[in-house]
Amino acid sequence: MALGSNSRITTVGLDADDTLWHNERFFRLTQERFADLLADHADPDHLAERLLEAERRNLGHYGFGIKAFVLSMIETAIEITDGQVPGHVIGEIISAGKEMLAHPIELLPGVAETLEALAPGYRLVLITKGDLLDQERKLAQSGLGDLFTAVEIVSEKTAGSYREIFASHGDGAERAVMVGNSLRSDVIPAIEAGAHGVHVPHGITWALEEAEPPAGHPRFHQLAGIGSLPDLIHRIEE
Amino acid sequence: MALGSNSRITTVGLDADDTLWHNERFFRLTQERFADLLADHADPDHLAERLLEAERRNLGHYGFGIKAFVLSMIETAIEITDGQVPGHVIGEIISAGKEMLAHPIELLPGVAETLEALAPGYRLVLITKGDLLDQERKLAQSGLGDLFTAVEIVSEKTAGSYREIFASHGDGAERAVMVGNSLRSDVIPAIEAGAHGVHVPHGITWALEEAEPPAGHPRFHQLAGIGSLPDLIHRIEE
Numbered sequence: 001m002a003l004g005s006n007s008r009i010t011t012v013g014l015d016a017d018d019t020l021w022h023n024e025r026f027f028r029l030t031q032e033r034f035a036d037l038l039a040d041h042a043d044p045d046h047l048a049e050r051l052l053e054a055e056r057r058n059l060g061h062y063g064f065g066i067k068a069f070v071l072s073m074i075e076t077a078i079e080i081t082d083g084q085v086p087g088h089v090i091g092e093i094i095s096a097g098k099e100m101l102a103h104p105i106e107l108l109p110g111v112a113e114t115l116e117a118l119a120p121g122y123r124l125v126l127i128t129k130g131d132l133l134d135q136e137r138k139l140a141q142s143g144l145g146d147l148f149t150a151v152e153i154v155s156e157k158t159a160g161s162y163r164e165i166f167a168s169h170g171d172g173a174e175r176a177v178m179v180g181n182s183l184r185s186d187v188i189p190a191i192e193a194g195a196h197g198v199h200v201p202h203g204i205t206w207a208l209e210e211a212e213p214p215a216g217h218p219r220f221h222q223l224a225g226i227g228s229l230p231d232l233i234h235r236i237e238e
Numbered sequence: 239m240a241l242g243s244n245s246r247i248t249t250v251g252l253d254a255d256d257t258l259w260h261n262e263r264f265f266r267l268t269q270e271r272f273a274d275l276l277a278d279h280a281d282p283d284h285l286a287e288r289l290l291e292a293e294r295r296n297l298g299h300y301g302f303g304i305k306a307f308v309l310s311m312i313e314t315a316i317e318i319t320d321g322q323v324p325g326h327v328i329g330e331i332i333s334a335g336k337e338m339l340a341h342p343i344e345l346l347p348g349v350a351e352t353l354e355a356l357a358p359g360y361r362l363v364l365i366t367k368g369d370l371l372d373q374e375r376k377l378a379q380s381g382l383g384d385l386f387t388a389v390e391i392v393s394e395k396t397a398g399s400y401r402e403i404f405a406s407h408g409d410g411a412e413r414a415v416m417v418g419n420s421l422r423s424d425v426i427p428a429i430e431a432g433a434h435g436v437h438v439p440h441g442i443t444w445a446l447e448e449a450e451p452p453a454g455h456p457r458f459h460q461l462a463g464i465g466s467l468p469d470l471i472h473r474i475e476e
Contacts, residue, residue: 061339063371067305074312075332083325087316090328094313101299132370133301133393153391155371 009233011170012118013162013190015180016128016135018202019226021105021142027069028204030096034073037089042080051076052207059208063155065131070097101131105138108202110227115147117230123149125169127178129157129185157185162193177233179226184211191219196236200226247471249408250356251400251428253418254366254373256440257464259343259380265307266442268334272311275327280318289314290445297446301393303369308335339369343376346440348465353385355468361387363407365416367395367423395423400431415471417464422449429457434474438464 017023031051035044042050054072062068073093077085118124126148128135135153139145150169154161166173173194180186180200187197188211196219214220221232255261269289273282280288292310300306311331315323356362364386366373373391377383388407392399404411411432418424418438425435426449434457452458459470 061336062305063369067300067309070309071305071332071335074328078325078329078332081325083329085325085328087319087321087323087328090312090323090325091316091321094309094316097309098299131301132391136393153370155374 007175007237009122009175009177009196009237011123011125011166011176012229012233013125013127013166013176013178013195014115015178015182015186016126016138017130018181018205019108019179019186019200020111020126020144021107021138024202024204024206026100026103027206030069030073030100033096034077034093037092038077038080038085041085047076047080050080054079056208064129066097066100066134067131069100070094073097101134101137105141107142107144108226110225112144114226114229115144118233119147122233123170125149125165126151127157127162127165127186128153129155157189159189159192162190162195166193166195177236179229181205182209182211183213184209187220188214191217195219196221198223198229198232200224200229245413245475247360247413247415247434247475249361249363249404249414250467250471251363251365251404251414251416251433252353253416253420253424254364254376255368256419256443257346257417257424257438258349258364258382259345259376262440262442262444264338264341265444268307268311268338271334272315272331275330276315276318276323279323285314285318288318292317294446302367304335304338304372305369307338308332311335339372339375343379345380345382346464348463350382352464352467353382356471357385360471361408363387363403364389365395365400365403365424366391367393395427397427397430400428400433404431404433415474417467419443420447420449421451422447425458426452429455433457434459436461436467436470438462438467 035047038047051072054076058068058072062071070093074090077089115124124147132153152165163173166176170176176195177198178186178190178195179198181202183199187199191197191214198221200223223232273285276285289310292314296306296310300309308331312328315327353362362385370391390403401411404414408414414433415436416424416428416433417436419440421437425437429435429452436459438461461470
């Protein structure tokens with residue numbers, strides 16, 4: 001597809017966690033609490049490594065989200081203590097997970113203004129992974145729900161899923177921009193599908209979301225903050 | 239809405255678990271295993287009651303599905319043993335959950351033939367709750383995927399969600415039939431939305447899905463098996 005310049009963008013896909021609101025920081029805080037709980041059994045670095053292994057191993061069973069994270073923490077606590085972990089520690093891990101699921105969202109700077117500026121001229125589509133109910137709760141709480149034409153909660157973000165979503169809620173990936181903090185999930189597969197991929201880095205990224213930036217690709221863009229998105233889209237359309 | 243007779247049905251919504259394939263029986267088998275694991279601490283009936291309480295209490299946090307069930311079993315195991323549950327028992331609960339997530343699906347009798355008979359004349363929409371990834375896995379494994387026009391995995395089945403789904407994937411609820419084993423989730427809210435609700439009872443039903451049948455409602459139907467669905471739809475259209 002060589003639409004290149006002069007191509008009118010009609011659809012803007014937006015990732016949710018760490019693109020619209022804080023997320024990873026709550027995982028990190030919970031992980032610190034987890035390390036404290038198991039301080040007598042493992043040093044924090046080793047524990048973090050074992051937890052990441054469990055998360056990677058369990059991704060195919062559990063998918064993404066807080067429930068998966070809690071189950072992987074419990075599994076790691078059992079493993080690292082050779083089954084000696086006290087029941088109350090498991091109870092604390094479950095409570096920590098419930099607190100995450102109840103935590104009020106905090107919008108990132110510039111998000112509300114940017115979406116309000118874009119909504120009259122573009123179809124906004126929220127595209128996110130994670131627990132269905134939790135993502136719906138966060139969207140409802142964000143107050144941004146009415147700005148979106150569609151919400152797609154998917155189990156995995158692939159070039160195929162972007163192609164499908166931008167075909168059904170827009171005019172195809174070639175007329176779409178996808179915006180997010182994860183190169184691996186938001187940017188690279190969207191570019192592969194034919195869309196523009198806009199990376200808005202967030203300070204902290206989960207190890208399983210890391211990837212090399214597709215530097216030099218004509219449809220790859222990077223912004224310091226989401227506030228510059230309207231300008232970028234206008235430049236793409238010129 | 240009084241379309242009543244002579245209304246052409248264009249869209250058929252179908253529940254998945256225990257409508258297209260077995261599901262509840264795997265929950266029951268896992269629950270028996272759970273009772274065996276905790277046999278020294280609680281009698282099975284009392285344990286089942288406490289687990290159901292935990293599931294009900296956690297529904298708003300976790301939503302539906304196997305991960306939620308596993309987390310509620312772990313919580314119940316901790317509570318019922320006053321935190322004394324051994325780590326290996328928690329490990330066994332986690333393993334049982336993973337086995338459920340990996341269990342091959344078994345189609346219910348008549349499902350494949352019925353969907354194949356309906357697909358040329360109606361839009362078939364799969365409408366289900368539960369874990370996103372798990373439901374996608376089961377649909378992929380069922381071999382039925384190509385027969386569906388759309389798949390909607392929702393966090394809760396309400397009149398509102400049926401209205402929305404039948405508006406976007408069909409010609410509105412008035413021209414739709416919703417088929418499922420749960421009166422509470424599949425039949426009653428679909429009728430409330432304006433659709434026909436077809437109850438195909440399954441031998442075993444989760445306590446949280448039980449409800450009174452809307453006996454006498456003109457759009458309420460009950461079938462002994464899904465195989466009679468094409469005939470029922472033709473009668474509705476007459």
